[in-house]
């Protein structure tokens with residue numbers, strides 16, 4: 672059975688750092704090393720920024736962040752009830768001729784061991800990401 676901790680976060684960029692620091696402190700409790708903690712912080716910040724920048728259009732609406740801590744892994748869910756998007760429209764970034772933007776989801780998938788995105792136009796987005804202890808990628 673894993674421990675879990677949930678936060679309801681205001682839809683404002685200044686709170687992304689609060690979530691980054693919370694993720695960092697939980698990840699260090701689980702036992703991740705400094706590099707892995709940095710990866711988790713970057714992935715969490717990208718997902719929170721997406722919820723704020725693309726998802727929620729109403730200033731007064733919060734989004735949710737859930738952390739699940741296990742002996743061998745950490746799972747983070749970032750859930751917004753915003754506009755949602757079509758996963759089919761997300762293109763793989765062209766790393767040879769990079770464009771500006773469009774890298775967040777790619778970065779999250781690169782840094783975390785498992786990533787699952789579900790999104791529904793008009794109903795919002797849930798991104799689940801897992802990092803396992805002691806797995807080199």
Ligand SMILES: Nc1ncnc2c1ncn2[C@@H]1O[C@H](COP(=O)(O)OP(=O)(O)OP(=O)(O)O)[C@@H](O)[C@H]1O
Nearest residue numbers: 721722725726753755756772773774775776777796
């Ligand atoms: N939570 C979300 N709600 C609605 N749309 C989203 C959400 N997350 C991602 N998207 C859509 O997916 C696209 C790709 O997201 P991604 O983070 O990869 O790139 P970006 O945010 O456009 O650019 P970058 O993250 O590099 O600044 C976004 O442009 C947006 O259309």
Ligand SMILES: [Mg+2]
Nearest residue numbers: 717721775776
């Ligand atoms: Mg992004």
